[in-house]
Amino acid sequence: MHNDLTSQLAAQVRDALARAAPLRIVGGGTKPFLGREGAGEALEVSGHRGIVNYHPAELVLSARAGTPLAEVEAVLAEQGQMLPFEPPHYGDRATLGGTIACGLSGPARAYRGAARDFVLGVSLINGRGEALRFGGEVMKNVAGYDVSRLQVGAMGTLGVLLDISLKVLPCTARQLTLVQERDAQESITLMNEWAGRPLPLSATCHDGARLYVRLSGAESAINAAHQRIGGELLNDGAAFWRRVSEQQHDFFQQGRPLWRMSLPAATPVLDVAGLCFMEWGGAQRWMVSDVPAEQLRRVVTEHGGHATLFRADEQSAVRFHPLPAALLALQARVKAAFDPKGILNPGRLYAEF
């Protein structure tokens, strides 16, 4: 199926605009839990799919937003390439558009970069029903404001993503995972010390008792780093990191609510009661905790971070970290610049817009 539904989707948006009827943008429907509850008529984008352009030697792939993430990854793998930010899928039907709109990145994020770092261009339909194109298929482009990266993590509130161009990278020659017993504080120190040295790190995590380190690169570089870092070789490291990324690891089966805390990597172990799983050298920490939201957020803010209520039974709660008043007002104006009538996924990110 290689369908270009641009004009149809634009017509649907214009129709909704005329009626001032909010739209709920749906890709593969794998992440309804993320963010605030969507409201409005469903706008299905999964039919708008297909790889539009792929030149392995250019390190660029462009695909329609409804293309299954798995299809994108398979096409890349055939050429020995990958999405460097290793996005989680959270379900078989995950689409590229949903992944970019949610701004999701996986285990390699701290070492290779985030989804937003690899977006080169997008086309989208704004809240006026206009189909627009920003950025492009080249590595460097500073013509006009960086509207493409602005879409990443915007949860579809600034536009219906149509096409996305990404920078891709060759898969590394070799990869291995090491595991060693360490407590959380020791692990934070070690992960950050290592990150300050020229070592081929590509993922780290701590499950509460053990520190896991993935090394990727040339054979020789990996062997040298293994010597230095120590630890036992983990069998089937790839499966381990996939379970972590997809939240199928045992840690994530321990109930709700699940918090995602984003912190300066070297932040010491926080004084928050609950279970903690660290990734990204300490910069992403998952917590299953019953500590009241305000209290938890206060601690995280004090350390220069922010907290997302990632999975919770209660849909109406504040999901993304509340913003200071001036910034919230500015973001509301940015939203209005793209979607003056507030018809695209209103309230999915913040209640105010």
Place this chain on the structure above:
Amino acid sequence: MSVIEDVLESNATSNDKLALLDALRAIVPEQAVLHEEEDLRPYECDGLSAYRRLPWVVVLPERVEQVQAIMRVCHQRNIPVVARGAGTGLSGGALPHEHGVLLSLAKFTSILNIDVANRSARVQPGVRNLAISQAVASLGLYYAPDPSSQIACSIGGNVAENSGGVHCLKYGLTVHNVLKLDIVTVEGELITVGSDALDSAGYDLLALFNGSEGMLGVIVEVTVKLLPIPERAQVLLGVFDDVEKAGTAVGEIIAAGIIPAGLEMMDTLAIQAAEDFAHVGYPVGAAAILLCEVDGTNEEVSEHVMHVREVLCACGATEVRTARDEQERIMMWKGRKSAFPAVGRLAPDYYCMDGTIPRRHLAQVLKRINELSREYNLPVANVFHAGDGNLHPLILYDANQPGELARTEEMGGKILELCVQVGGTITGEHGVGMEKIDQMCVQFAQAELGQFHALKAAFDPRGLLNPGKAVPTLHRCAELGAMHVHHGQLPFPELERF
């Protein structure tokens, strides 16, 4: 020059100016407010000296609260503000406004904090790019983006332009290496975008501020990411008797699964100029050279050097050199990094273009640039970031010859349109500024430009920040419009369009 007319209408009088000077002197010391012509002269242009204009007033604050107060005063009085870092920009971005305040960040030169554990540095916007890496070198860290102007350009300017450098292929642009910004808004409010963590809540305004050319706010503090200095770096120099072969080699190196730290190309004229200037032993007379740097662990570098050498030879390199030691590696780069000033000695003036193209069109585009060079009878030296397809054709001209600047600009415009035609962009790293404002009408359709204006208005509804730059008015494009077709679908590329 016609572009200069496209600015805010202003009925400012000399009384307004006196009142403004009084208001500014209440914020900063008397000597930090410049208004005599001789004092204003140094601020009349940035690195693109073909565009000059005296500002009304220059003000040099040294504290964030002063910047806030200055913005409040200007906002109250509807006075345009142009921020300026080191003034090395190459697109007229810091070109002053004749009835506006030029806000220099030159006194903000402190490195405020170095966080070793988190590998970041908090610096003021006027800190020079290279000064950051120098300050953290003893910790085994560095700041990756390295524009050739790095001894002079400011980090605030780097953010405003989303600057690149020779090591961007592997380590990314400014946007990939900045964590947090403090911004003073047009109303004088202080906001923070980004965070000390790897992401922040809400829209990614941090990404938006990178490359926003002083149009959305004044950057008063920058937190940059620091990387560990690689264990070893080695550079290979491939010599080619044909530009096309060199172009092919660029793609082949990347296709081989190697991401070099830097991959730069120079053509005959650029090689000659750099050699005369820097005496680094470049092969004068070669059609092209490729400089390919690989870095990583000791063993990894050895592996990659062998591999790259094979690829270069397979692509027809007549000679491949590797630096024998660090000294020689630095020399090899010195030639490249001094290429602009070196080419500058070949003619009274040069005009630096900045288009980016998908690499597979490299040979074709270089050939067409050569043809244009002959048509216009203006020599062109090519020295550029080949790895990411970012071209820097340098057109040599003499501004004192009547009509030569106009011809140069016309030819430059054609090169940029050619870049758009093959699916690229009019600017890879130097920004639109004043210079490429007309080519923006080629790159974007009305609706997209309209979206840019709406976004700008969310930050600066009255358009006081850097007016007339970066995004053309729809009116301006409409006037040019009859001559353009958008998205590269130029039906008769050979036809005259200007």
